[in-house]
Amino acid sequence: MNGRRAAAPPWFLIGPGVIAVAFLVVPLIALLLQAPWESFASIISTPSAMDALRLSLVTSLIATAIAAVIGIPLAWLLAREILPGTRLIRALVIVPLLLPPVVSGVALLAAFGRRGSVGGFLFDTFGIQLPFTTTGVILAETFVAMPFLIITLEGAFRSFDRRFEDAAVTLGASPWTVFRRITIPLVGPSIIAGAALCWARALGEFGATITFAGNFPGVTQTMPLAVYTALESDRDIAIALSILLLAVSVAVLVALRGNYMRGAARS
Amino acid sequence: MSVSRVLLAWSLATAITVTPLVGAGAAGAAPGRPAAPQQVSGTVTVSAASSLTDVFPVIAAAFMKKYPGTNVKFNFGGSPALVEQINAGAPVDVLATASEPTMWKAVNAGRVNAPFPFAKNSMAIAMPPGNPAGITGLSDLSRPGVLVAVCAVAVPCGAATRDVLKLNSVVVKPVTLELDVRDVLGRVMADEVDAGIVYVTDVKAAGGKVTSVTIPPASNATTTYPIATVIGAPNAEAARAFVMYVRFTTSVQGILRAYGFARPW
Structure with a gap:
């Protein structure tokens, strides 16, 4: 026996770990095996598939941008425990992350539907209708995805060294300058990690979207809804669209990999 | 949904x-079991x-x-x-x-x-109670600003809806294509849309939660x-x-x- 032997990974972790990998990877491989490769190119280049992909990319990116603009400040406020009732607020803003998405959709209808508490006012006063619109899709995606950005960023804001901010303040920097020049660059990788998580969640959003925004091609039918709709008529189309969505997600994850890993490890 | x-x-x-x-x-138990057609x-x-x-x-x-x-x-x-x-x-x-x-x-x-x-079933137009958009027939569904929910063509109610609209030469731009007729009915009952095309049996099942317009048999589709x-x-x-x-x-x-x-x- 020597010291190096003892460092070998224990069997009771390797076995379950291998099962976990197989469980997560097998369905993805099965999807690729069932793909209608001969007709793949023609399926994914149809106008309806392109519409769904464009809609998905546009709505998920806008949802991520909105989540960043309002979610990053909230994450900072929560990390600094500035707001009264920080613990309660933190718990509340994470609820959408735990809710079944279809429940989020029902909740959004209760709030922003045309008979909803907020939506009723918008509809009666301005004639604004959010359900069944692309704006409604963005709303649903933001609601479901923003908590991912908030919890990632809050962790980052908590763990970084506040003395940098203090030093900048003593050197006469304004709060805005400190936030822009010190705080944001220091949590940069976490912002990218949080935004990537948030975007991936928004891109995959299904339940809240179909419940709140409905399902119409070109307006509210994002890729996941197109996959679901295609399943009712043509399985090959559903599989091809799924693979396209999988490819887009993997491509972005690979592109962000370095940042994502560092950010995830930090938070 | x-x-x-x-x-x-x-x-x-x-x-x-x-x-x-x-x-x-x-499968393992099946061969030993005697055939007993009356014993259900x-x-x-x-x-x-x-x-x-x-x-x-x-x-x-x-x-x-x-x-x-x-x-x-x-x-x-x-x-x-x-x-x-x-x-x-x-x-x-x-x-x-x-x-x-x-x-x-x-x-x-x-x-x-x-x-x-x-x-056998046929189609009807269902509206929220009070009929906010004042729907009186299929042609009202093509009015701009009227929110209409229908079934996707892939599901039977969608195929029948397509037939009935074609039969009446009405072109409707719905706001949502549902994959289940009860989801259309649900949107109508919740007053999310002004009208939905559903089965006559759905209107009956909804009772007072919807109002409806019947479609004459001659211009209706059946399934x-x-x-x-x-x-x-x-x-x-x-x-x-x-x-x-x-x-x-x-x-x-x-x-x-x-x-x-x-x-x-």
């Missing part, structure tokens, strides 16, 4: 995952079109009274989704779809035995409901008994009439 549908789809997906284990056990018992799992949501439990109650010891369980959903589940090996005994083309998909896949038609036993059904005898009961019992036709379904023959 409705919450219940998601839950059902989820539970069925779980059931599919465990099927190989259950199936192996049943156990659970019958029925996958049925969502437009049968209200009437089938009533029929099932009568069936269970006639065959004590049986227990009918339902999986309601859009017909193509039910066929897809059965073609993928879902442990179901009986399939009842809302159209013949959807049933043929299961027949052609070799997953069900010869189907019997047992009911026929077939029922069949699933090949390799976990409870084949009870499955056969249930299908025969639905198809050949006079009182069942009475129940179907009471819920607004028409005779298919």
